[in-house]
Amino acid sequence: MIQWDYPPRCLSPHVSPSRSHCESLTWNAPPREEEESRPVRWTCDCTPISYELCQEGDRMFIRRTERRQGRRLVVESDRWPAPEASGMWNALLGGLVR
Numbered sequence: 785m786i787q788w789d790y791p792p793r794c795l796s797p798h799v800s801p802s803r804s805h806c807e808s809l810t811w812n813a814p815p816r817e818e819e820e821s822r823p824v825r826w827t828c829d830c831t832p833i834s835y836e837l838c839q840e841g842d843r844m845f846i847r848r849t850e851r852r853q854g855r856r857l858v859v860e861s862d863r864w865p866a867p868e869a870s871g872m873w874n875a876l877l878g879g880l881v882r
């Protein structure tokens with residue numbers, strides 16, 4: 785079990801600040817009929833915006849969760865084949881896409 789201290793200990797990576805040539809991903813509202821998906825990687829949730837790389841069948845996507853005034857705003861990227869999704873995830877962590 786993970787026990788959170790205050791200030792929280794950060795066990796997961798954080799995204800780097802966006803770089804000047806940062807590209808924008810397309811963020812879509814989550815589909816109403818949710819396919820079964822599971823997070824395989826995630827960023828630290830100590831900041832208001834956190835990300836998860838999710839597996840959905842043989843495709844992957846990035847889920848972005850923003851916590852604002854007690855509400856959770858969830859959007860999702862397009863679905864990609866795994867190698868492309870891995871590249872996108874690394875680009876996200878590196879501040880190259882957002």
Ligand SMILES: [Zn+2]
Pocket residue numbers: 793794795798828829830831
């Ligand atoms: Zn953190």
